[in-house]
Amino acid sequence: MKSNKEATIYDIANALKISASTVSRGLKDHPHVRKEIKRKILLKAREMGYQQNKFASNLRQKRTNTIGVILPRLDSYFMSTVVSGMEKVANLAGYNLIISQSQESVKKEASNILTMFNSRVDGLLISLSYDTKNMDHINVLFEKSIPIVFFDRVCEHSDCKSIVIDNYKAGYEITSHLISQGCKRIAHLAGSLFRNVYSDRYEGYKQALADNGIENDNKLLYISDLTNDAGIEITRKILSLKQKPDGVFAANDTSAVALICEFKKAGVRIPEDIAVAGFNNDPVSRVVVPNLTTIDYPGREMGEIAASTLINQLNGRQTAKINSIVLGHELIIRQSTMKRRETDN
C-alpha cells in the first residue's frame, strides 16, 4: 500500500472542482471561505491523506516555525532538563526544535550556527561553549535580524535577551554558608572564567571571603572543565597541598561528587576535615554520602522561559525591552557542609 505521490492542494482542488487558492484558504480557516466548502475541503483532505508540504509553505512565507538550539553538551542532567522544558513550550506553540551540540568548541559552535542559519531557523536559543571568546560567529544572525535568546551561559549584547540565575549571589551565599560553618580556607573549583556562570560564581566567592575578612589565596583556585576526571585530578592536587583547605566550593555537582568520593578514599572526612559544596542540584547530589550541599538550579524553567521569550518575540508579542530575566535559585544545605550540627535544625 505504498504510494509515493503526495496529495497536494491541487489534487484536492481538482477533486472538488474548485481552485487551489480556495483550498489553501479553506485549510487554514480563512474567513473568506464558506463554511460548507471548508467542511468539504477538510473532508476530502482527510480522505486523500493530505499533509501540508512545509517547504513550499516556508519558501513562500519565509518562516519556518523552527527554533535552533545550540548548547555545549546534551548529556548532563541540567542540560537535558533545560531542553526538555524548551521542547515542551516550543511544541505547544507549534514550533520545531533543531538541536546541536558545540562540544565546548567555538569552531563547532560557529559551524552549527551556520547550519542553523542555512536551515533558516526563525530564532536561536544558545548557551555558549567553554572556549568562546568573541561573538563574531554570531554576527551572521544579527545581520539578518534573527532573534537570539541566550540562556545560562550568556553574553552581554544589547540586542538580545538572556535567561540566567544570579550566579554572583549564589556563589556568595554558598561561600558565606561555608564560612558560617567554620571554614577558614576555602578552595574553589571553577570552569572557564570567560563564561559568566563561572566568573560570577567566582566573584561571589571572592566577595564573601572579603566580607568575612578572609584573604583570597590564588593557589586555592582550580580552573578545569569540571568533569568527573577533572575532579579526581584536582583532589590529588589538593591532597598534596602543604596547607590544606577546610572547605571547597565546586562550581558544579559532578566535580564536587568526584571530590567527595576521592577524598573519602583518601581517608579525609567530609565535612569534618573538609566541607564540600557543589552547584546544580543534580540528582546525584542527594545520593552521594554525605549528601551534597548545593544550589538548586531551575533547569526546566530556564528552558521553558527561554523558549517562550523567544517565541513571544517571534510573534511580535514583545513585552517591553527586557534585557535579561533572572530566575530564582536556592541554597540547599545538606550533610556535606554541616560541620556545626548544633546550629542547624
Add this chain to the structure above:
Amino acid sequence: MKSNKEATIYDIANALKISASTVSRGLKDHPHVRKEIKRKILLKAREMGYQQNKFASNLRQKRTNTIGVILPRLDSYFMSTVVSGMEKVANLAGYNLIISQSQESVKKEASNILTMFNSRVDGLLISLSYDTKNMDHINVLFEKSIPIVFFDRVCEHSDCKSIVIDNYKAGYEITSHLISQGCKRIAHLAGSLFRNVYSDRYEGYKQALADNGIENDNKLLYISDLTNDAGIEITRKILSLKQKPDGVFAANDTSAVALICEFKKAGVRIPEDIAVAGFNNDPVSRVVVPNLTTIDYPGREMGEIAASTLINQLNGRQTAKINSIVLGHELIIRQSTMKRRETDN
C-alpha cells in the same frame, strides 16, 4: 547593517551576467561548469553573503537532510547520552536533528509523528512511549516509505531495523548474580510490560529463577514508571510484606537508588538484609552507598549506531537486510549485591 534581502542565485547570476542554472551548478561543483567560472561564482557568492535557501532546494529535491527523533523523555542520563551520540553522527553526515518528546504518552507520540511527517523528515529514529500498544500512528510513515529505525524500546516490524541490547540476557545475568550471592526471594521492579526492554528483562529474571529452582512469586513483581517516587512507594510496600525479599532487581538505576535510600532510612542493611541491583549504569550508581550493581548500557553507542544505520539506509548504502543490531552490555558488580565478600576478588 541589517539587510532583510537574502542574496539568491539570481542575484549572483545578474552580477556575473550568467544564468542562474550555471550558478546553481557552479555552487555545487557540477562538472559541466568551467573552473574559472566556478571560481568567480564562489567568490561573488561569498562577497554577497549568499546562503542557500534550503526550502527551495528541499521543495525541488524532495529531500530535507533532516532526521526526526522521538523519545519518551529527554531528561534522563541515558537518553541524553543517546541523543548526544545521534547528534554527533548526524551532524557529521550533514543531517539536522529534530527532536521531540512523547512524554510517555501515545497521544503525544502520534502528534509528534505527524509533525515530523509534515516537516518531511527523511527518516525517523524512535523509542516508544510507555503506553504505546499498537503501531497505527506510525503507519503514515510506512505508507510513504519513510525509513524508521527503532532504538531501545523497539517494536517488531519486518520493514524496520532496531538497535537494542539483549535485555533478556542482561536480566538473566543480573538475577543469576543475585542468586549466586545467596538470594532466595528476589523482587523485581519492572516498567510497562508492553515494552520489550522491560518484558525481556522480566523474562530473563523469571528464567534465571526457574533455572535455579526458585519459584516465581507474582507478589514480588512491581510494575511502575520506575521514577524516584515510584521507588519510594514500592519500598513502603516491600517493607510491609510479611515475607520480605532478600534481593531486588530493579529495571533501572533511578528506582534502585530510591530503594536503597529508603531502605537505609528504614534501617534495612544493603546488601546484608536485601541486595539491590539496578540497570543502566547511570552516574548515580557509582555514587550511592553502597555502590549499585547494575548493567552497563551503551547509550552513546546506541545513538551513534541508530543514526548511522538510518543514514546508511537513506543513502542507499544498505548493507544486507539487517533486522536488528544487538549491542553488548556488561554486568557491573558493586557493593550493593556483595553478600559474599569472600567469593569475589
Add this chain to the structure above:
DNA sequence: TTAAATTATGCAACCGATTGCAATATTTCT
C-alpha cells in the same frame, strides 16, 4: 427593483533552487 456593500472565489505571479533538453562554444580528428 436596482444600486451599493459585502462575501466568496479564482487568476496568476511569486518564493528560490534544480534539471532535462536544446543551443552554443570549443576541441579534436581527418
Add this chain to the structure above:
DNA sequence: AGAAATATTGCAATCGGTTGCATAATTTAA
C-alpha cells in the same frame, strides 16, 4: 579547413503553497 565529438551554457518548466488583486456571487440597503 570542415566535420564530428565534446564541453559549456541557458531556457523554461517544476516543486507546492500563498496572496494581491480582479471578478463573480450574494446580501443589504434604499
